[in-house]
Amino acid sequence: MRRGLGFWAGLLFVALVAAFLIVPVVLSVLAGVTENYQRGILASGVTLAWLTRVLDLYAHTIRLSLQIALATLAATLVLGIPVAYALARHQGRAARLIEEALVMPVAIPGIATGLALILAWGAVGDFRSHWTFILAGHVLFTLPFMVRSVLAVMLGVGLPLLEEGARSLGAGLLWRFVTIVIPNARPGIVSGSLMVVTLSLGEFNMTLLLHTPFTMTLPVGLADAYASMRLEIGSAFTLVFLVLIVPLLVALQAAADRAAGIGKR
Amino acid sequence: MRRADAFTLAALVAPAGAFLAAFFLLPLVLMLRAGASGPGGIGTYAAILAEPRYLASLGQTLLLAATVTAATLVISGVAGAFLARHHFPFRRLLVAMLTLPLAFPGVVVGFLVILLAGRQGLIGQVTMALTGERLVFAYSMAGLFLGYLYFSIPRTVLTVMAAAETLDPALEEAARSCGASAWQVLRDVLIPGLRPALLAAGAICFATAMGAFGTAFTLATEIAVLPMVIYAEFTVSANIAVAAALSFLLGAVTWAVLALARTAAGGTVAAAG
Numbered sequence: 001m002r003r004g005l006g007f008w009a010g011l012l013f014v015a016l017v018a019a020f021l022i023v024p025v026v027l028s029v030l031a032g033v034t035e036n037y038q039r040g041i042l043a044s045g046v047t048l049a050w051l052t053r054v055l056d057l058y059a060h061t062i063r064l065s066l067q068i069a070l071a072t073l074a075a076t077l078v079l080g081i082p083v084a085y086a087l088a089r090h091q092g093r094a095a096r097l098i099e100e101a102l103v104m105p106v107a108i109p110g111i112a113t114g115l116a117l118i119l120a121w122g123a124v125g126d127f128r129s130h131w132t133f134i135l136a137g138h139v140l141f142t143l144p145f146m147v148r149s150v151l152a153v154m155l156g157v158g159l160p161l162l163e164e165g166a167r168s169l170g171a172g173l174l175w176r177f178v179t180i181v182i183p184n185a186r187p188g189i190v191s192g193s194l195m196v197v198t199l200s201l202g203e204f205n206m207t208l209l210l211h212t213p214f215t216m217t218l219p220v221g222l223a224d225a226y227a228s229m230r231l232e233i234g235s236a237f238t239l240v241f242l243v244l245i246v247p248l249l250v251a252l253q254a255a256a257d258r259a260a261g262i263g264k265r
Numbered sequence: 266m267r268r269a270d271a272f273t274l275a276a277l278v279a280p281a282g283a284f285l286a287a288f289f290l291l292p293l294v295l296m297l298r299a300g301a302s303g304p305g306g307i308g309t310y311a312a313i314l315a316e317p318r319y320l321a322s323l324g325q326t327l328l329l330a331a332t333v334t335a336a337t338l339v340i341s342g343v344a345g346a347f348l349a350r351h352h353f354p355f356r357r358l359l360v361a362m363l364t365l366p367l368a369f370p371g372v373v374v375g376f377l378v379i380l381l382a383g384r385q386g387l388i389g390q391v392t393m394a395l396t397g398e399r400l401v402f403a404y405s406m407a408g409l410f411l412g413y414l415y416f417s418i419p420r421t422v423l424t425v426m427a428a429a430e431t432l433d434p435a436l437e438e439a440a441r442s443c444g445a446s447a448w449q450v451l452r453d454v455l456i457p458g459l460r461p462a463l464l465a466a467g468a469i470c471f472a473t474a475m476g477a478f479g480t481a482f483t484l485a486t487e488i489a490v491l492p493m494v495i496y497a498e499f500t501v502s503a504n505i506a507v508a509a510a511l512s513f514l515l516g517a518v519t520w521a522v523l524a525l526a527r528t529a530a531g532g533t534v535a536a537a538g
Binding site: 006007010011013014015017018020021022023024025027028031037038078079080082083085086089090098101102104105107108109110111112113115116117119120121136137139140143147173198199202203204205208209219222223226227231234235238241245246249252253260 | 273274277278280281282284285288289291292293295296299340343344347348351353359362363364365366367368369370371372373375376377378379380381385387415418419427447472475476477478479482483485492495496499505508509512513515516519520523524
């Protein structure tokens with residue numbers, strides 16, 4: 001195919017945008033393994049010392065974030081799948097309202113939700129200093145993503161019809177749920193799960209208010225490193241975060257593509 | 266629907282509903298009340314709208330969010346439409362590069378802006394070598410703009426690409442064969458076709474930029490975007506009534522914009538994230 005000037009101009013533009021997004025990531029990765037960033041990687045050499053230092057200082061934040069992310073996932077699965085199922089079965093006025101209510105925590109900035117949570121629950125026992133306080137916020141923020149992703153696939157595969165068939169053959173609700181609903185909604189559950197874990201691992205806007213010195217998560221630790229440590233340590237910590245999050249993002253893309261394919265079918 | 270069915274469905278929604286009531290609706294109501302608990306009473310809400318400092322902050326935040334949204338839509342619209350219409354070697358690699366930062370948190374984006382335009386940043390080094398003067402703008406409004414652009418582009422590109430792929434290329438072909446110029450094709454075919462997607466993506470971009478906090482926090486400037494003001498009122502001044510009232514204002518404005526866009530786009534605006 002002959003390619004005109006427009007094509008090359010477009011390609012150049014897209015390449016520039018891609019460079020804007022990728023160059024800082026590369027800079028950060030390099031800085032994380034550079035002996036002295038001011039002098040440059042070539043002059044000062046490569047080192048893993050900053051990474052070791054980060055693990056010394058911040059390993060507890062990484063552990064806590066993973067713990068919260070997994071607990072968030074469990075909670076959104078337990079709370080979210082039944083809601084998605086109910087919405088798939090019953091697409092009425094009430095369903096629209098429920099969906100709207102679910103999405104609200106996402107439409108309102110995290111800092112506002114965080115403040116509201118503190119005002120309501122901050123003085124109740126030891127809840128404020130317990131990690132489940134942050135968990136509550138993360139579940140609030142991620143639940144709509146789980147519901148939407150599962151609901152889209154349920155509607156895409158025509159779940160109500162499949163289920164009606166099973167029901168006419170005498171299958172009870174629990175049995176249908178295990179043998180029809182869950183297997184058919186799996187692509188949505190997988191992409192929703194990846195989304196929830198990714199979002200929880202990176203959540204900062206709300207967590208900065210919710211955390212206490214005993215419950216510091218990875219992103220809060222990152223902010224701490226950026227503010228109070230040298231550039232190399234901040235970069236090395238970013239590198240650790242990227243190692244955690246990028247495989248999740250790649251898997252998320254693939255899962256979302258699969259789930260979208262079902263939605264269109 | 267049978268009665269037993271309705272009962273089952275209600276039971277399925279109940280756990281999530283109870284959670285939402287306890288950890289979202291109740292806190293919101295208490296925050297609304299806390300906003301009126303200060304010395305100013307319910308008047309606090311009127312007072313924050315009369316206070317030039319908060320008004321200026323709200324204006325700045327709105328302006329920044331609007332500018333970022335406009336720039337993101339233009340950049341991502343062009344890039345997304347291009348990638349959806351052309352197939353060439355390394356296209357997948359380019360798409361992967363454009364969507365890699367999809368879920369980077371604002372704090373990380375702030376740090377990346379520092380690496381680009383901060384005191385030890387790349388732009389500073391390059392301009393130092395070229396002109397002998399170090400260009401540093403990470404800690405200003407320009408840095409914040411760059412950061413918000415950074416985390417808005419990947420998501421918007423994805424939305425535009427998905428929408429452009431559902432548009433029939435034959436429409437553009439037909440317009441062109443009828444003698445329409447590239448600009449006319451863009452104005453009369455592409456933009457109307459992409460309108461719902463652009464509206465949806467723009468609304469999410471705007472809402473995210475309104476509430477984005479991590480980037481401003483990392484850049485640690487005196488840029489008084491509303492989330493930073495709320496944070497300072499709450500932690501530094503312990504002015505809980507004002508912080509609550511401002512949070513409520515921020516939440517209401519953001520939610521209203523999303524709701525408005527949803528109405529305009531005919532129910533296609535998905536949740537922000």
